Amino acid sequence: MAPAVIIAPSILSSDFARLADEAVRMEKCGTEYLHVDCMDGHFVPNLTIGPPVVKSLRNHTPLFLDCHLMVSNPGQWVEELAAAGANGVTFHIECFCEAPYDKDEPGPYVGLQSRSEIEGARALAKKIRALDMKTGIALRPRTPLSAVKHLLDEGLIDILLAMTVEPGFGGQKFMESVLDKVAEARNLYPDLAIEVDGGISPKTVAKAVKAGANVLVAGSAIFGAENAKEVIDTLRRGG
Numbered sequence: 367m368a369p370a371v372i373i374a375p376s377i378l379s380s381d382f383a384r385l386a387d388e389a390v391r392m393e394k395c396g397t398e399y400l401h402v403d404c405m406d407g408h409f410v411p412n413l414t415i416g417p418p419v420v421k422s423l424r425n426h427t428p429l430f431l432d433c434h435l436m437v438s439n440p441g442q443w444v445e446e447l448a449a450a451g452a453n454g455v456t457f458h459i460e461c462f463c464e465a466p467y468d469k470d471e472p473g474p475y476v477g478l479q480s481r482s483e484i485e486g487a488r489a490l491a492k493k494i495r496a497l498d499m500k501t502g503i504a505l506r507p508r509t510p511l512s513a514v515k516h517l518l519d520e521g522l523i524d525i526l527l528a529m530t531v532e533p534g535f536g537g538q539k540f541m542e543s544v545l546d547k548v549a550e551a552r553n554l555y556p557d558l559a560i561e562v563d564g565g566i567s568p569k570t571v572a573k574a575v576k577a578g579a580n581v582l583v584a585g586s587a588i589f590g591a592e593n594a595k596e597v598i599d600t601l602r603r604g605g
């Protein structure tokens with residue numbers, strides 16, 4: 367049986383001028399996580415928030431702060447995020463791969479190749495745990511599970527994040543093709559937390575859960591709804 371469902375509202379789609387109120391609202395709706403998308407304008411073409419905002423949020427919510435780093439140099443930020451009160455840090459494996467990722471190329475992306483790439487990812491995964499946070503590893507849609515299998519098999523990862531859109535923006539269309547990778551991961555790792563992020567809504571959630579996802583990130587579906595609680599309850603039921 368897959369681990370319990372966790373709902374992670376992505377504050378990327380919330381009103382950034384009212385973050386504390388939105389965090390309290392999500393807690394009242396019964397969510398477990400707040401998903402915090404940190405973007406550097408380099409790894410993805412968007413610029414959002416970092417440790418100072420996480421620190422401010424920490425003063426207003428007991429929710430698990432699930433920081434999704436879409437930055438080119440994730441190792442630069444983990445100490446500050448830990449000090450700010452983050453509970454989990456997820457970094458992208460593509461940051462450690464020298465081969466450029468082209469979202470429009472067909473077929474799977476070639477992942478980690480060299481020893482130094484592998485060592486870099488392993489060291490960061492260990493460092494996040496040493497800072498008392500959960501370690502997450504994220505895969506862009508074209509990146510295969512094999513790119514992170516060594517980290518998973520060594521037990522260095524708490525959360526596997528399968529992006530179901532190309533990272534960078536909320537409100538994009540769910541990529542169903544990613545679910546084969548989710549199913550492959552669930553089959554190999556029955557107890558692992560598997561997170562899906564991008565285009566998750568009452569319409570798409572059933573397929574994601576069926577494939578084996580248990581941590582459900584949703585931004586526009588929750589914050590764009592008139593009744594956020596209703597959407598959250600529907601996601602929790604699996605659609």
Ligand SMILES: O=C(CO)[C@H](O)[C@H](O)COP(=O)(O)O
Pocket residue numbers: 376378379401403434436531532533534535536537538563564565566583584585586587
């Ligand atoms: O990481 C992200 C984008 O890069 C967001 O977490 C994600 O897109 C959530 O937004 P939505 O649910 O609207 O797709």
Ligand SMILES: [Co+2]
Pocket residue numbers: 376401402403434563583
């Ligand atoms: Co995200």
